[in-house]
Amino acid sequence: MKKDTLLTNVNINENNVFPWGTNRRYNAFVDYAKQIFGSRIQKVIVDAGFTCPNRDGSKGYGGCIYCNNESFKPRYSDPEKNIINQVETGINFLSKRYKVDKFIVYFQPYSNTYAPLEHLKFLYEQALSHPQVIGISIGTRPDCVDEEKIEYLEQLARDYYVTIEYGLESPHDKTLKWINRQHDFNKWVDAVNMTAGKGIHICSHIILGFPTESKTEMLETAYILSQYPIDYLKIHHLHIVENTILEKKYRDKPFYLFTYKEYLQLVIDFLQHLKPEIKIQTTISQRNLDL
Numbered sequence: 001m002k003k004d005t006l007l008t009n010v011n012i013n014e015n016n017v018f019p020w021g022t023n024r025r026y027n028a029f030v031d032y033a034k035q036i037f038g039s040r041i042q043k044v045i046v047d048a049g050f051t052c053p054n055r056d057g058s059k060g061y062g063g064c065i066y067c068n069n070e071s072f073k074p075r076y077s078d079p080e081k082n083i084i085n086q087v088e089t090g091i092n093f094l095s096k097r098y099k100v101d102k103f104i105v106y107f108q109p110y111s112n113t114y115a116p117l118e119h120l121k122f123l124y125e126q127a128l129s130h131p132q133v134i135g136i137s138i139g140t141r142p143d144c145v146d147e148e149k150i151e152y153l154e155q156l157a158r159d160y161y162v163t164i165e166y167g168l169e170s171p172h173d174k175t176l177k178w179i180n181r182q183h184d185f186n187k188w189v190d191a192v193n194m195t196a197g198k199g200i201h202i203c204s205h206i207i208l209g210f211p212t213e214s215k216t217e218m219l220e221t222a223y224i225l226s227q228y229p230i231d232y233l234k235i236h237h238l239h240i241v242e243n244t245i246l247e248k249k250y251r252d253k254p255f256y257l258f259t260y261k262e263y264l265q266l267v268i269d270f271l272q273h274l275k276p277e278i279k280i281q282t283t284i285s286q287r288n289l290d291l
């Protein structure tokens with residue numbers, strides 16, 4: 001990547017405003033969303049009852065070693081209720097709490113494209129039928145999409161805001177193996193290339209702090225991702241959730257975990273190595289226990 005594409009080399013104007021139109025020192029999705037939607041938007045998480053090929057045996061059993069979907073799901077998203085019901089409950093709750101009136105429905109737990117296309121259409125279109133919903137965001141694995149599904153999302157993206165979030169966690173195959181992802185980096189590259197240029201926003205997730213990687217390799221991740229046409233990035237810190245394989249691994253043989261201060265410095269360094277056009281959705285994992 002050329003040096004002038006790095007965040008460290010972007011210019012600010014005389015009012016300390018960066019090219020993305022704010023004086024925040026990195027390109028944050030929250031600012032971008034306000035610019036394109038005219039006001040703050042809020043995501044409503046729904047649980048559409050999906051599973052994952054890394055859990056049902058088609059790719060593997062047991063899942064990625066850090067995975068526990070129950071650890072981040074808000075109480076209002078309940079797979080026993082249909083999508084319309086979950087969206088209404090979520091919007092009632094969030095509109096009072098955050099005083100917002102526009103929402104993106106976030107299909108978050110498990111792999112939300114892991115079903116036949118007709119079923120996906122049924123679920124996504126239920127979500128989009130709510131008058132306050134302006135779009136959908138779909139979390140999935142890169143091995144759970146195909147040309148047909150992407151073509152359908154391309155059509156939806158002509159009328160709605162559509163984001164697909166491909167979990168990656170690391171571009172280093174040795175780490176993907178260690179976390180039992182059951183796909184390699186090339187699978188992510190294929191999915192991103194299949195999706196790009198079709199009006200669908202592309203987000204990806206990574207985790208910083210794996211004991212399989214040096215700090216240099218973690219910063220290299222920023223360079224690598226900068227080569228691909230992704231719009232957004234979620235950066236999470238490695239943390240150990242109870243009742244995961246990672247918890248057992250850690251208890252059996254503890255490894256180094258960053259302190260909060262060390263992690264903040266790492267994220268700053270990481271952002272300085274990332275293409276500034278990539279908008280940042282998250283810099284640290286957090287859970288609001290009130291939700």
Ligand code: SF4
Binds near residue numbers: 053064067141
């Ligand atoms: S792909 Fe996602 S849902 Fe499936 S096991 Fe890994 S983290 Fe969990």
